Amino acid sequence: MNLWESFISSWQVLYNNKMRSSLTILGIVIGVSAVVFLVSFGRGHEANITGIFESMGANAIYITSASSMTQGMSGATGSITLEDAEALANPNRAPSVALVAPLSEKMTKVVYGNENSTVDIMGATPDIAQVISYPVAEGEFISERDVKRGARVAVLGSKTTTDLFGTENPLGETIRISGTQFEVIGVLEKKGGFIGSADDFIIIPLTTMQSRLLGETSARGRPIQTIAVKAMSTDQIDAATEEVTSILRQRHNIREGEDDDFTIIDMQEILSSMREVLGIMSIFLGSVGAISLLVGGIGIMNIMLVSVTERTREIGIRKAVGAKRRDILRQFLVESAMLSLTGGIIGLTIAALGTWAITGVKLGPYPVQAPMSADIVIIAITVAIVVGLASGIYPAYRAAGLDPIESLRHE
Amino acid sequence: MSTAMIDIKNIAKIYKLGDVEVAALNEVTCRIETGEIVSIMGPSGSGKSTLMNLIGCLDRPTSGTYELDGIDVSTLNDNQLAEIRNKKIGFVFQSYNLLPQATAVANVELPLVYSGVGNRRQRAFEALELVDMANRARHRPTEISGGEQQRVAIARALVTNPSLILADEPTGNLDTQTSNGIMLLLQRLNSQGITIVLVTHEEDIAAYTQRTIYLRDGKIVSEKKR
Numbered sequence: 001m002n003l004w005e006s007f008i009s010s011w012q013v014l015y016n017n018k019m020r021s022s023l024t025i026l027g028i029v030i031g032v033s034a035v036v037f038l039v040s041f042g043r044g045h046e047a048n049i050t051g052i053f054e055s056m057g058a059n060a061i062y063i064t065s066a067s068s069m070t071q072g073m074s075g076a077t078g079s080i081t082l083e084d085a086e087a088l089a090n091p092n093r094a095p096s097v098a099l100v101a102p103l104s105e106k107m108t109k110v111v112y113g114n115e116n117s118t119v120d121i122m123g124a125t126p127d128i129a130q131v132i133s134y135p136v137a138e139g140e141f142i143s144e145r146d147v148k149r150g151a152r153v154a155v156l157g158s159k160t161t162t163d164l165f166g167t168e169n170p171l172g173e174t175i176r177i178s179g180t181q182f183e184v185i186g187v188l189e190k191k192g193g194f195i196g197s198a199d200d201f202i203i204i205p206l207t208t209m210q211s212r213l214l215g216e217t218s219a220r221g222r223p224i225q226t227i228a229v230k231a232m233s234t235d236q237i238d239a240a241t242e243e244v245t246s247i248l249r250q251r252h253n254i255r256e257g258e259d260d261d262f263t264i265i266d267m268q269e270i271l272s273s274m275r276e277v278l279g280i281m282s283i284f285l286g287s288v289g290a291i292s293l294l295v296g297g298i299g300i301m302n303i304m305l306v307s308v309t310e311r312t313r314e315i316g317i318r319k320a321v322g323a324k325r326r327d328i329l330r331q332f333l334v335e336s337a338m339l340s341l342t343g344g345i346i347g348l349t350i351a352a353l354g355t356w357a358i359t360g361v362k363l364g365p366y367p368v369q370a371p372m373s374a375d376i377v378i379i380a381i382t383v384a385i386v387v388g389l390a391s392g393i394y395p396a397y398r399a400a401g402l403d404p405i406e407s408l409r410h411e
Numbered sequence: 412m413s414t415a416m417i418d419i420k421n422i423a424k425i426y427k428l429g430d431v432e433v434a435a436l437n438e439v440t441c442r443i444e445t446g447e448i449v450s451i452m453g454p455s456g457s458g459k460s461t462l463m464n465l466i467g468c469l470d471r472p473t474s475g476t477y478e479l480d481g482i483d484v485s486t487l488n489d490n491q492l493a494e495i496r497n498k499k500i501g502f503v504f505q506s507y508n509l510l511p512q513a514t515a516v517a518n519v520e521l522p523l524v525y526s527g528v529g530n531r532r533q534r535a536f537e538a539l540e541l542v543d544m545a546n547r548a549r550h551r552p553t554e555i556s557g558g559e560q561q562r563v564a565i566a567r568a569l570v571t572n573p574s575l576i577l578a579d580e581p582t583g584n585l586d587t588q589t590s591n592g593i594m595l596l597l598q599r600l601n602s603q604g605i606t607i608v609l610v611t612h613e614e615d616i617a618a619y620t621q622r623t624i625y626l627r628d629g630k631i632v633s634e635k636k637r
Contacts (some may be wrong), residue, residue, distance in 0.1 A: 003525060016512050221614045320469065321522040321567065322497020324490045404469050408508065 005332070010335040019273045021339060024303045028343025028384055031293025034370060036351035037288050037378045041358070042282035043376075045367030049278060053271045057233045060131050061241055062265040063227040063248070079252060079261040081204070082222040085400075087247055088229060094247060096239040099230035101127040104209050110202065111176040112164040118162050121177060123209020123224075131228045139171045139186030142205050150207040154182040158190040160200035176201065180212045182349040206244065237268060296343065297387035304336050304395035315399050316407025332396030333389060340388025344381045351380075412530040413565040414481045416606040417443040417466060422475030422485075423463050424629075436472070437610055437629040441628045443608060445480075445574070448601040455627035460579070462626065466608060467500055467577045468492045477632040480574050484559035497526050501568025503609075507560040509552040515539065515563045516548040522571045538566040544561050554563035558589035565596060569605075576600065582616055632634060 013023040065079045085102035088094055109116055122128070125147050129136075137158065146153050154175060161170050182204060191204045193213040210222050231240040241264055252261055274395055308315070315328055355370035363370075419530040425438040436458045443449050453459045464470040465477060468484055469492075477485045484495055496502075501522075509518045530533075539545045542562040552560050561581060568576050577595065582590035598619055601607045609620065617623045618637070625633045 002527075012512070227602050286554075307626045313508070315512055317510060318469075318521070318525070319493065320496060320502050320508075322525040324525070326490075327525060405464050408504070 002013045003330070005060060006330050006334040006375055007338070009315050010331065010338050013307075014333060014338060020303060021078075024299050024339050025343040025346065027296030027299035028044055028293065028387070029296075029347040031289060031296040031387075032344045032347025032380050032384050033289075033350040033354065034347075035289030035383075036288060036376055037370070038285035039282060039376050040351070040355045040370040040372045042278070043370070043373070044355075044359075045373070046112040046278040046282060046372055048369050049109050050093045050271065052266060053204050053274065058269050059231050061230065061231065061237060061244070062230050062267070063244060064263050064265065065261070078225055080227060080248075082210075082224050083193045084095060084248060085224065085249055086336060087251055088227065088244055094240070094243040094316055096232050096331055097132055097229055097242055098232045099127050099228075099408070101125055101131050101228040101230075102212060102224045102227055103128060103226040104206060105226070106213055107210075108178045108213065110160070110164065112170075112173065115164045115166075117160065117163045121209065121213065123206040123213070124203050126205050128203065128228065131230050132405060134188045137185050137189040139184070141186055147205040149205075150211055151205055152180060152182045152208055153185045153204065153213070155186040155188060155199045155203040156184060157188050157199040161187050163200070177204070232336060234268065237266060239268060259388045274396045293383065293387060295338070297391045299332045299394060300336050300339050300388055302392035304332060304392055306397070307335070308332065308395045308399040312402060312410040316404050316410065319402070319404035320408060322379050326403075329396045329400040330400050333392045336392025336395070337385055337388040338390070340384045341381070344384030347384070348377060348380060359385075414445070415442045415478070416445045416447070416480055417441070417608070418478040419466075420476045422465065422472045422477060424458075424465065424470070425473045429583075434629050438475070439629070439631055440567075441624060441631060443606065445606055446601070446604055447622065448454070448598065448607040448620045449609075450620040450623045451480045451608065451626060452614075452617055452623055453611070456628075457626040458629040459626050461629075463577060463579055463608075463610055466575075467502060468495045494523075497522055498571060499574050501565075501571065501576040502556070503561070503568050503571040504578060505583040507552065507557070507564045507584075509560055509564060509567075510614055514546060514549050515555070515566075518552070518563055519566045519570050522567060526571060534570055535566075536568075538570040540564070541569060541600075542566045547582055550585040557585055557612050558592060561585065561593055562596065565593070565600075569600065575606045575608065578607065580610055580612065582611070582613070590616065 012195070014355060052280060063080060077362060082102055085100050089100040091097075101124060107118055110119045110121075124142070126142055129141055136155070139155070139156055142151075155172060156164070164175065165173070170187060174181050174185050175184060176182070188199070189257065194386060199402045204352050206224070210224075214223075229240060231237045231301070244312050245260065248262055249260065254261065302386070312372055352372055358368050359370055360367045412623055419439060422436055422439045423434060426433045426435055439458075439462065451459050461470070462540045464562065465603050466479075468479070468487075471492075472485055475485065476483060479495065480499060482495070484492065487495065491515055500509075509515075510521070513521075516532065516535045516539060518536050520531050522532060523531040536545060536548060541547050542565050544559060544562045544566060547559055547563070549557050552563070555563070565581075567578075576597070581597070582593050585593065594616060597607055597609070607620075609616075621637055623637075624631055625635070
């Protein structure tokens with residue numbers, strides 16, 4: 001009896017016990033689809049978040065007011081000023097710093113014709129482009145001159161452009177931000193589906209932002225929200241952090257032993273700890289699926305044991321007419337492998353449908369990504385077959401070891 | 412003396428039930444020639460089933476030698492015995508022992524599946540024709556009568572062209588008329604050269620055979636030639 005014939009005869013046996021086979025398969029279906037779906041989902045989430053952080057500049061550090069972590073995007077300002085940013089840009093005092101890009105943000109209403117939208121307005125200098133690397137798709141980016149003059153010019157993220165202008169050409173058009181007219185001079189390239197809402201913002205010159213939209217000054221100077229600092233290289237991030245800390249502590253008159261009144265966020269560090277957390281999440285999600293796969297495997301073993309008992313007489317007949325131990329062993333192994341393989345394939349199909357259905361759904365601020373990669377598919381199918389064989393080994397071994405005389409007497 | 416189909420010498424089969432040893436067969440010696448049709452009779456517990464199992468290579472003797480068609484089978488392992496059963500012996504059981512889910516022709520084909528020969532379907536049909544069951548080839552065992560089931564079982568025993576057919580009370584579940592039909596069929600097969608050994612309770616059935624061996628308490632007590 002060759003393997004192909006074993007498959008045919010196993011198929012007939014499983015087909016003749018449709019209800020039982022389907023229920024047994026269901027256990028594996030649930031296990032495999034859960035593993036594949038949850039792992040894909042976890043990975044998509046990881047990629048999403050990693051992407052967001054990477055787009056913020058991987059070898060950048062961000063300095064914010066100590067309180068701004070909680071006040072965040074609301075436009076609150078604290079201890080950091082534009083003058084601080086200028087001090088950090090001094091290459092003698094901060095040799096590891098390559099670039100300093102001061103930044104203020106405010107969510108505000110933007111109007112063009114009848115269209116309006118609430119958008120994150122970022123007041124920045126031209127250097128910001130080198131930190132967050134957003135290439136210009138059309139027109140031009142804000143220039144040093146725009147910053148000096150406090151020009152009312154705006155560069156739009158690709159999503160903001162579509163929201164306000166649709167298919168119209170936005171270049172040269174006038175939009176109103178908080179009642180002030182701005183000329184659109186450029187549109188940024190789309191960063192891709194990875195981080196959809198990251199394309200929804202407008203960049204204007206920092207000076208314009210301060211005079212038109214924020215209009216506050218403090219004792220120390222013109223407050224800003226964030227200073228993005230780019231280190232000379234990834235290796236020099238730590239050195240840059242130290243230099244920045246000492247300059248700012250000195251400027252803010254913080255004595256030794258006192259806490260900083262600003263916060264330094266190292267993107268690399270956040271990214272790696274984030275990856276760690278997300279990795280644990282993926283493992284956790286995967287194990288939930290793995291447990292159901294294990295339960296499915298036990299289901300197969302159970303049903304195969306019942307099957308061996310029920311078919312004792314059949315085994316006796318087969319042995320009497322010349323079936324060898326290995327023939328019986330193979331027959332039962334193929335049956336259990338077929339159960340689990342069928343379950344695995346159906347489970348994969350369900351997982352594929354599931355990931356397809358959930359992709360793009362907005363869960364929180366970002367659309368869900370759940371890419372079903374080849375490795376997880378191969379792993380899931382392999383595991384399903386291994387589970388099937390492992391669950392089948394004991395029952396098959398028992399069947400193969402049956403004494404033909406006893407088996408023929410079995411009622 | 413030519414090679415016998417079955418040559419059993421001083422065979423014993425001892426079962427251990429706890430500490431007690433029970434001899435199901437005790438120093439049995441017998442010889443069945445190629446082409447014979449022989450019946451074995453005896454009361455329950457006389458050891459005739461044990462003897463049949465040994466002759467059918469389903470079991471091994473505790474002591475003694477057994478040559479089947481010139482091959483010493485008392486020392487073979489399980490796989491070798493399976494091969495002997497497959498190639499040399501055809502079994503017919505009292506309760507037919509057909510696979511209930513399989514059609515008649517698939518049942519007849521079963522031994523060929525394990526011998527790995529080609530042209531199996533056709534050979535199975537030919538065997539069914541020999542027992543006049545070709546018209547029932549596509550029926551499942553539950554769809555045909557007991558006598559028909561036994562004919563299918565005989566076809567299954569025939570399909571590998573065995574030198575020996577072993578029938579364990581082949582008519583035990585059948586009425587007299589059907590039993591006679593089965594016995595005539597076995598006689599016809601015997602006349603074509605196949606050695607046949609059958610176990611029976613009934614003298615009427617034994618009357619179809621050339622020779623009857625009587626067993627009692629694990630020993631051959633007498634023999635009758637016709």
